[in-house]
Amino acid sequence: MSTNLRTDARLSDPDGFYEALIGLHQDLSESQSQQVNARLILLLSNQIGDCAVLREAMQLARAGVLST
Amino acid sequence: MDTDYQTLQFAYRRSPDQDAAQPPLHPVVVVGAGPVGLATAIDLAQHGVPVVLLDDDCTLSTGSRAICFAKRTLEIFDRLGCGQRMVDKGVSWNVGRVYFHQRQLYAFDLLPEADHARPAFINLQQYYVEGYLAERAIQLNAIALRWRNRVTGIAPQGDHVELTVETPEGPYSLHARYCVVADGSRSPLRKLMGLEARGRTFKDRFLIADVKMRAGFPSERWFWFDPPFHPNQSVLLHRQPDDVWRIDFQLGWDADPELEKQPERVIPRVRAVLGADAEFDLQWVSVYTFSCQRMARFRHGRVLFAGDAAHGVSPFGARGANSGVQDADNLAWKLRFVLQHQADDSLLDSYASEREYAADENILNSTRSTDFITPKTPVSRVFRDAVLGLAENCEFARRLVNSGRLSLPAVLRESPLNTPDTDIFEGALVPGAPCVDAPCVDGARVDAQAVGAQTWLLTVLRGPGFSGLWLIDAADASQGLTSAQCAALAALREGAGKVLSVVLVLPADATEAMRVQVCERARQYGGAAIDVLIDSRGLIAQRYDGRPGSFYLVRPDQHLCARWRQLVVAQVRQALLRACGGAVQAGEVATDAATHDAQHPFQAGVKP
Numbered sequence: 001m002s003t004n005l006r007t008d009a010r011l012s013d014p015d016g017f018y019e020a021l022i023g024l025h026q027d028l029s030e031s032q033s034q035q036v037n038a039r040l041i042l043l044l045s046n047q048i049g050d051c052a053v054l055r056e057a058m059q060l061a062r063a064g065v066l067s068t
Numbered sequence: 069m070d071t072d073y074q075t076l077q078f079a080y081r082r083s084p085d086q087d088a089a090q091p092p093l094h095p096v097v098v099v100g101a102g103p104v105g106l107a108t109a110i111d112l113a114q115h116g117v118p119v120v121l122l123d124d125d126c127t128l129s130t131g132s133r134a135i136c137f138a139k140r141t142l143e144i145f146d147r148l149g150c151g152q153r154m155v156d157k158g159v160s161w162n163v164g165r166v167y168f169h170q171r172q173l174y175a176f177d178l179l180p181e182a183d184h185a186r187p188a189f190i191n192l193q194q195y196y197v198e199g200y201l202a203e204r205a206i207q208l209n210a211i212a213l214r215w216r217n218r219v220t221g222i223a224p225q226g227d228h229v230e231l232t233v234e235t236p237e238g239p240y241s242l243h244a245r246y247c248v249v250a251d252g253s254r255s256p257l258r259k260l261m262g263l264e265a266r267g268r269t270f271k272d273r274f275l276i277a278d279v280k281m282r283a284g285f286p287s288e289r290w291f292w293f294d295p296p297f298h299p300n301q302s303v304l305l306h307r308q309p310d311d312v313w314r315i316d317f318q319l320g321w322d323a324d325p326e327l328e329k330q331p332e333r334v335i336p337r338v339r340a341v342l343g344a345d346a347e348f349d350l351q352w353v354s355v356y357t358f359s360c361q362r363m364a365r366f367r368h369g370r371v372l373f374a375g376d377a378a379h380g381v382s383p384f385g386a387r388g389a390n391s392g393v394q395d396a397d398n399l400a401w402k403l404r405f406v407l408q409h410q411a412d413d414s415l416l417d418s419y420a421s422e423r424e425y426a427a428d429e430n431i432l433n434s435t436r437s438t439d440f441i442t443p444k445t446p447v448s449r450v451f452r453d454a455v456l457g458l459a460e461n462c463e464f465a466r467r468l469v470n471s472g473r474l475s476l477p478a479v480l481r482e483s484p485l486n487t488p489d490t491d492i493f494e495g496a497l498v499p500g501a502p503c504v505d506a507p508c509v510d511g512a513r514v515d516a517q518a519v520g521a522q523t524w525l526l527t528v529l530r531g532p533g534f535s536g537l538w539l540i541d542a543a544d545a546s547q548g549l550t551s552a553q554c555a556a557l558a559a560l561r562e563g564a565g566k567v568l569s570v571v572l573v574l575p576a577d578a579t580e581a582m583r584v585q586v587c588e589r590a591r592q593y594g595g596a597a598i599d600v601l602i603d604s605r606g607l608i609a610q611r612y613d614g615r616p617g618s619f620y621l622v623r624p625d626q627h628l629c630a631r632w633r634q635l636v637v638a639q640v641r642q643a644l645l646r647a648c649g650g651a652v653q654a655g656e657v658a659t660d661a662a663t664h665d666a667q668h669p670f671q672a673g674v675k676p
Binding site (some may be wrong): 006007008009010011014015017018019025028030033037038043060064065 | 445448457460462463465466473672
């Protein structure tokens with residue numbers, strides 16, 4: 001398995017980040033929230049740039065949902 | 069026979085004040101004999117300030133209520149003379165586990181570093197905490213503890229506060245120079261003064277069940293998100309003394325609080341957690357909601373609000389009683405310094421600003437925990453469950469899981485009492501932070517075989533005033549301190565001896581001859597006001613980023629307020645003035661010194 005994707009703790013202020021993430025969705029409808037999430041993923045993907053890393057993240061995200 | 073603190077009643081006694089022709093004037097009246105009021109009164113009384121402590125009831129806390137008492141609170145209780153009793157009775161714990169569905173996501177250790185006198189937390193029912201504090205208060209002659217004395221009127225005047233007190237034998241009046249209000253979250257006195265606490269009330273209900281049973285669970289904090297035995301909600305399990313277990317069930321906003329308190333509803337819930345065969349008795353059941361709120365200001369002239377009266381948080385994080393005791397710790401020395409003419413009244417403004425800052429930090433942490441535990445919208449629920457789903461395998465996601473960020477003392481970084489660093493120090497300990505503990509040896513109690521008297525740094529940094537922690541070089545110690553060091557000690561004693569005691573720290577490799585010589589010098593220059601410690605494991609130097617010569621100025625509440633790589637007496641004097649709320653211009657003394665009879669501690673000149 002590739003080890004390009006980093007899952008160690010890198011966020012400098014995890015609680016502050018999470019609060020901002022939830023706050024981002026304040027007063028949005030469910031479909032609006034989905035739009036915001038999709039746009040955010042696209043923006044962050046572009047920021048990451050490395051397609052190998054992104055594929056790895058996609059796999060990990062999907063595998064976790066299928067197993068539950 | 070053991071005292072039953074749950075049923076203990078304290079007798080109302082008539083006080084001479086009730087027969088006084090004129091309302092007597094007391095330095096301090098504290099309203100509310102809960103943990104916060106008791107801690108405030110004990111701290112003041114231990115250092116010579118008489119206190120009248122009023123309580124509208126005659127019993128201790130009903131039900132166990134607060135149960136988690138943090139390391140910092142225990143260190144404060146140590147100084148109040150009852151820390152050991154609490155630790156002996158309490159259940160010590162450092163480890164927590166977090167579960168999602170039926171799987172453990174991770175475990176955490178709140179005190180990963182060894183060599184601290186106190187554990188990260190003890191669990192102890194609030195009635196024990198209050199009972200031990202009350203018994204300590206009763207030992208102190210300077211405390212007049214008056215049960216069934218209910219304040220019905222408060223009228224701030226220019227130089228005092230007038231209180232009207234209702235008793236079983238009718239009302240009487242009292243005057244106080246300062247009034248500390250610690251009468252709980254519903255604070256009748258806050259209402260009497262037309263003030264309020266504002267904030268957010270959370271739309272969720274929680275059920276507390278304290279059950280007595282013999283069980284094999286370890287002394288740890290277990291938190292479940294969405295477990296199979298309580299679907300879609302959270303559950304928290306904690307062990308208390310006397311084989312009592314606290315189980316906290318999230319119920320949701322639609323739950324009927326009266327119905328959920330019924331044993332026929334509670335018992336099946338408990339059984340679902342503990343297993344079908346578990347034998348237990350319900351000790352206490354309560355359904356609660358909570359708010360995160362605070363008063364805009366904790367100081368209103370001569371009236372100072374503390375504990376739940378001033379601020380409220382959710383229970384996740386154990387930040388209620390712990391932060392209240394820290395309020396008491398912050399306030400008591402400042403009141404004492406003001407009443408004993410060692411600081412201007414304006415020092416009390418820093419009580420308000422420091423503890424309002426701490427309350428905001430507690431409210432922020434508590435609100436974030438609550439928002440994680442109780443997602444408010446479908447999308448926040450999706451994110452919450454995504455975090456939990458990733459947490460088992462991804463370290464970064466574990467950092468996002470929030471089942472309560474457990475109480476840590478506030479680092480008062482922005483305090484006006486701090487002297488900003490001018491030298492470079494590494495590490496988490498910064499001016500404004502509470503001092504960290506470290507094992508050491510009491511140099512004065514080392515016996516002839518050089519077997520040290522083991523002690524703890526926080527045991528020695530105990531005031532009553534400020535402490536100056538000074539790391540001595542082995543080369544200097546070999547001469548029994550240099551003449552420059554002796555001159556500095558003499559100058560400190562002369563300039564600030566009333567409010568500052570010095571703690572000399574020798575390195576682990578100091579020889580017996582050095583120890584003897586330094587102790588001799590210490591006796592010569594400081595008398596009882598100088599302690600000598602041996603940093604036997606090098607942990608003081610490590611935890612304080614200390615080098616030979618480093619000097620740390622520590623407040624009576626054990627918060628660091630200034631530090632330097634080299635001791636310069638004039639800088640210490642200025643830092644002391646600043647830490648007492650005074651002006652900081654060179655050579656200036658606190659402006660009200662001349663108006664008092666007592667000699668101001670900084671009036672004496674300092675020899676160069």
